Amino acid sequence: MSDEQIGYAEAMSELEAILGSLDEDEVDVDALAANVERASTLIAVCRDRISAARLQVEQIVASMADRAEPLSEGNGDDDSLAD
DSSP states (O other): OOTTTOOHHHHHHHHHHHHHHHHSSSOOHHHHHHHHHHHHHHHHHHHHHHHHHHHHHHHHHHHHHHHOOOOOTTSSHHHHHOO
16 A cells, blocks of 8 residues: 555554554664665655544535524524524
8 A cells, every 4th residue: 555545543553553663672773774765655644644644524514604604683583582
C-alpha cells in the first residue's frame, strides 16, 4: 500500500509501533535511520489527512450556512414563544 492510500488510523498505528521500538532498551542502530525516516513520512501523512478533513468540514459548514434561511423579524414565530 502506498502512502497516498494509507489511512490516518493505520499511519498512527505504524507510527506508534515505530515509537515503541525506539523506546526499547536495545535499539537496532542499523534500522534507526530507516525508522526515523518512516516516522517522518507517517507524520506528514497524518498531517495531510488532518488538513484534508479540516477543509472538508469547513466546506460542509459553509455549505450548511449558505442553505440556512435567516429568521426574519415579525414572521409570527415570536408570538408562539411568548406564552
